[in-house]
Amino acid sequence: MLAAAVRAAPLQEGDSMMPALLPLILGSLCPPPPPVSSGVEPNRDRLIEIVYQLASPEFEGRRGAGGRAAGDYLIGQLQRLGLDPAFGDRFDQEFTAGDRSGRNIAAMLPGADPERTDEWIILSAHYDHLGIRGGRLFPGADDNASGVAMVLEVARCLVDRDERPGRGILFVFFDLEEEALLGSRYFVQHPPVPLDQIRLFVTADMLGRSLAGIAGDALFVMGTEHAPGLRPWVVEAAEGLPLTVGVVGADLLVIDRSDYGPFRQRKVPFLFFSTGESPVYHTPDDVPQTIDFEKLASATTLIGRVVLRSASADTMPAWTSERSPWIGEAVAIRGVFELLLEHQEELGIPGAQRALIRGMLNRISRSIEEGTITPEDRTAMLRVSQLVLFTVL
Numbered sequence: 001m002l003a004a005a006v007r008a009a010p011l012q013e014g015d016s017m018m019p020a021l022l023p024l025i026l027g028s029l030c031p032p033p034p035p036v037s038s039g040v041e042p043n044r045d046r047l048i049e050i051v052y053q054l055a056s057p058e059f060e061g062r063r064g065a066g067g068r069a070a071g072d073y074l075i076g077q078l079q080r081l082g083l084d085p086a087f088g089d090r091f092d093q094e095f096t097a098g099d100r101s102g103r104n105i106a107a108m109l110p111g112a113d114p115e116r117t118d119e120w121i122i123l124s125a126h127y128d129h130l131g132i133r134g135g136r137l138f139p140g141a142d143d144n145a146s147g148v149a150m151v152l153e154v155a156r157c158l159v160d161r162d163e164r165p166g167r168g169i170l171f172v173f174f175d176l177e178e179e180a181l182l183g184s185r186y187f188v189q190h191p192p193v194p195l196d197q198i199r200l201f202v203t204a205d206m207l208g209r210s211l212a213g214i215a216g217d218a219l220f221v222m223g224t225e226h227a228p229g230l231r232p233w234v235v236e237a238a239e240g241l242p243l244t245v246g247v248v249g250a251d252l253l254v255i256d257r258s259d260y261g262p263f264r265q266r267k268v269p270f271l272f273f274s275t276g277e278s279p280v281y282h283t284p285d286d287v288p289q290t291i292d293f294e295k296l297a298s299a300t301t302l303i304g305r306v307v308l309r310s311a312s313a314d315t316m317p318a319w320t321s322e323r324s325p326w327i328g329e330a331v332a333i334r335g336v337f338e339l340l341l342e343h344q345e346e347l348g349i350p351g352a353q354r355a356l357i358r359g360m361l362n363r364i365s366r367s368i369e370e371g372t373i374t375p376e377d378r379t380a381m382l383r384v385s386q387l388v389l390f391t392v393l
């Protein structure tokens with residue numbers, strides 16, 4: 001995850017969110033959507049093995065020579081799965097930007113539908129981290145070995161299925177995300193398939209902890225504001241999983257904080273998954289021993305279901321530039337505000353901000369009761385969220 005001058009993080013909601021959100025989202029749909037595709041069962045031991053491997057001292061915080069070694073490891077994993085190289089006969093895409101050089105790693109699983117050979121879904125995660133600084137290893141277990149493990153496990157599950165989905169899937173690992181998204185910026189300028197053939201871009205950055213260390217089972221997803229048709233897919237993909245899904249707008253983060261940025265700018269529909277910035281974000285303490293692997297496994301299942309459904313659906317939700325407010329976002333942010341107030345002492349939230357949160361909670365609750373939120377109220381809600389999360393994180 002890219003550090004921000006103004007830091008803010010995605011939002012979440014308490015246990016009551018799913019029942020509250022489902023009728024709100026599904027009630028507006030006609031006819032009802034088809035059932036969730038199953039068939040994604042990640043292996044928890046594999047997730048653990050991959051995260052420990054990537055965070056090990058051997059890969060030196062995935063910068064420089066250690067970053068090269070991590071890239072070689074990923075190429076080996078993709079070859080073992082029997083996937084095709086994405087860049088001609090190569091799995092890697094070397095690039096330089098100013099005085100930095102890096103390489104993206106990618107493989108493809110061609111679609112089974114001969115009518116759709118020109119339609120692709122991207123599932124991605126950045127694999128670089130901060131390296132060794134001041135003699136200390138930054139292992140980046142959550143940021144973003146967790147996301148890489150998710151992509152590799154979803155890839156394995158899809159390869160192991162008897163039936164290949166109709167659309168092709170590109171599995172991409174970006175380099176130098178931590179350096180102003182250099183890898184994904186290069187990728188969109190030199191994509192292995194034309195950008196207008198990408199029906200959905202999915203990325204994940206940090207899937208194994210919780211927002212501010214207080215958000216428990218929350219998983220946030222951003223991007224549905226530009227493709228609202230994806231919203232029920234995400235909610236349904238969470239069925240039966242011990243996750244509380246907070247569907248919020250990416251504009252909550254003020255700037256593009258991860259690799260969805262270059263795709264958003266080119267109007268490619270995207271989904272960005274994250275469990276949020278934790279207290280060990282960008283510290284040497286981001287170690288595998290404290291990753292919540294149960295949560296990572298659940299997030300992997302959810303994201304895998306969304307990818308499989310997207311690769312199989314008859315039609316894909318298209319990009320829409322206009323961001324219409326949706327009440328599910330207010331429900332998610334109300335949950336975060338309630339958590340923040342609950343933990344206000346340990347988080348050191350100043351008195352003035354506590355009052356601000358309480359005032360905004362009343363306003364949001366009214367909107368939720370009415371079942372609609374105005375653009376002005378949404379903006380006010382995001383501003384308060386950004387201010388408080390900047391203080392807390």
Ligand SMILES: [Zn+2]
Nearest residue numbers: 001002143178
């Ligand atoms: Zn980061």
